[in-house]
Amino acid sequence: DVYKRQLILQCSSLGFAQVDSATGAKAAGKQTGNMNANTPAELISREILFGNPDRSGVALSPDGKYISYLAPHKIEGSEVMNIFVAPVGSPAQAKVLTKETMRGIRTYAWAYNSKHIVYIQDQGGDENWHVFAVNVTNSEIKDLTPFTSVAARINRISPMSPDAIAVDVNDRTPNHHDVYKISLESGERTLLYKNDLFAGIETDASLNPRLGRKVTDDGGAEIHKIKDDGSTELFETIPAEDSLNTTTMGFDSTGNLLYVLDSRGRDTSALLEINTQLGDRRLIAQNSKADAGNVLMHPTKLTVQGVRFNYLRPEWKVLDDSLAADFEYLKKINDGDFSLASRTLDDRSWIVAYEQAHGPTQFYRYERLDSGKPGIATYLFSNYKALENLPLARMNPVVIKSRDGLDLPSYLTLPVWRDVDQDGRPDATAEGEPLAMILLVHGGPWARDSYGYRPMVQWLANRGYAVLQVNFRGSTGFGKRFVNAGNREWAAKMHDDLIDAVNWAIENKIAKQDRIGIMGGSYGGYATLVG
Helix, strand or coil, X not given: CHHHHHHHHHHHHHCCCCECCCCCCECCCCCCCCCCCCCCCCCCCHHHHHCCCCCEEEEECCCCCEEEEEEEEEECCEEEEEEEEEECCCHHHXXXXXXXXXXXXXCEEECCCCCEEEEEECCCCCCCCEEEEEECCCCCEEECCCCCCCCCEEEECCCCCCCEEEEEEEEEECCEEEEEEEECCCCCEEEEECCCCCCEEEECCCCCEEEEXXXXXXXXXXXXXXXXXXXXXXXXXXXXXXXXXXXXXXECCCCCEEEEEECCCCCCCEEEEEECCCCCEEEEECCCCCCEEEEEECCCCCCEEEEEEECXXXXXXXXXXXXXXXXXXXXXXXXXXXXXXXXXXXXXXXEEEEECCCCCCEEEEEECCCCCCCCEEEEEEECCHHHCCCCCCCEEEEEEECCCCCEEEEEEECCHHHCCCCCCCCCCCCCCCCXXXXXXXXXXXXXXXXXXXXXXXXXXXXXXXEEEEECCXXXXXXXXXXXXXXXXXXCCHHHHHHHHHHHHHHHCCCEEEEEEEEEECCHHHHHHHHC
16 A cells, blocks of 8 residues: 555655556656655665675776676675676677675776776775786686785776776785786786885886875975986975875886976866976866866877866866867766766777766766767766656755855755755745755765765655755865865864854754754764764
8 A cells, every 4th residue: 555655645746657556667758847845756675775786897998899887786695886898889789797796895986908807806805905807708707816814906008008007005014005916818927116205106107117205394395206226316395285186197208207286386177287207297187176087198199188076066178179168068968967977099989977866877988989079978877767857956066154254065956856946945835844854974075065866865855854964164175275274173174064054054044953963974973972
């Protein structure tokens, strides 16, 4: 009876196409705006909201012959994320390459020989990470770091070294990672740099160790050049106030141009190009409100072609005119925020992912034209079919003022039946009451909330709560003044920001003053205890 009632409510309020009276099965349909402020949406199960996606990490092989992704694979009574691969024109023919049963694979990458896929994995969550290579043609899996109690990590995968990769391994001493070149076919490793100094090593496209980064006693950092003979010299000094906003982003294919995200001498991180031979510096892109984020590099030249800034919603700044027509076209075919998930070496084929807050991520295959005109985008699939056509809530970006005048980029999500006109404010009920509200605090605190589909947010909104996410001072992505304003302010001004945002919601008749909840993990858990 409860199930029937939910179906009736769903169809009457959401305008779904039809319900099969014999089976109760829903035909696919879309919201039509017939919802009213007194009729809750259908209850969406936690299994759907928090379940594994159908696909993630969609990518093309460098030669464009294969498409790959992570997907759940049922084996030995468990179902966790594994790597699948298929001919590029026939995704439905995908075969599973890996056989993980305890813990799903989180990330992977194609080697540039288009024959191997590399990934990292631990055993049951022990965080002793190993680097593996799987052969696409025969599914043979090789552990490239077969050592006990190591935390290996992939340093560099380069088109200039298609059959080997650079790997960081701490088998000699747990405190520092040495850099090795490891053959994908044989597993043979060659020491590139014995490291007793640095927290991280930057290699170039030829897998040569070029830079080392170390933390200074005052919380800043130093970047040192690594010479051919293994000796080092100081290259850059990063003050403590810039340490969270300044980092290297890699070399171009010549090894002469270094790209850096840099907040020194400015507030937000800008993208710079440094000629390591001549010492020349060139400002490439900056934004007054947000740090430079994702950097788009040419597949073979490794030169910067675009950079994405994310204040409230991501925005691309195209730096290479040859991509301008493509990006203009891609912005129009879907209202989600797009990113280039994968590109072939010849740059003719792309996988483009569109993220939205009120539905699954949608993937397209995009074929470019030589003429400089827009190419052709073909829809492939969403990352989670079960989310399609469900009454998911929209996320509304808002900027809230703190008591001392800071702008707090935030996100407000309301139950769909309380925001039918989608203006980010509760529609009046018969009683005209605001909503019970959950303040959902992000972790870190050196992290941020951003726009997109969030299972926890949708779960709460679907149960009738308003959800408020606040980028309080100390959050990253909004410049060094904002992140450093959180120094020594745990349980003080950082928490005042959260309270100011709650008071804003009360004053704007969004939240009931006596029905406010607070929750979060990591720093958000700390803030919950403070609250």
